[in-house]
Amino acid sequence: xxxxxxxxxxxxxxxxxxxxxxxxxxxxxxxxxxxxxxxxxxxxxxxxxxxxxxxxxxxxxxxxxxxxxxxxx
Numbered sequence: 186x187x188x189x190x191x192x193x194x195x196x197x198x199x200x201x202x203x204x205x206x207x208x209x210x211x212x213x214x215x216x217x218x219x220x221x222x223x224x225x226x227x228x229x230x231x232x233x234x235x236x237x238x239x240x241x242x243x244x245x246x247x248x249x250x251x252x253x254x255x256x257x258x
Contacts, residue, residue, distance in 0.1 A: 188212070188213075189210050189211070189212055189232050190210060190211050190212070190213075190229075191210050192208055192210070192211075193206075193208065193209075193211040193229045193231075194229065195208070198229055200229070200230055200231045200234055201228060201230060202230055202231065202234035202235065202238055202250075203231060203234045205231075207231070209231050209232070209233065210231070210232040210233070211229040211230060211231055211232060212229075212230055212232045212235060213227035213228070213229060213230075214227055214228050214229075214230050214235070215227050216228060235250075238250045238251075
């Protein structure tokens with residue numbers, strides 16, 4: 186179950202979707218390939234950025250983030 190945090194951990198924080206370090210609610214998104222039992226690494230993402238970027242594709246029965254470009258630090 187995901188949890189929304191009211192403030193990001195501001196140390197080196199930059200939302201990978203909008204590219205800002207604004208102090209807005211965030212959610213932790215698991216990083217693929219880092220799962221170890223019940224633990225994994227995660228990246229902080231502004232909650233609203235994630236909601237604004239996700240879309241459901243009925244024909245392939247999956248959720249995707251169309252148009253999101255990878256940001257490099």
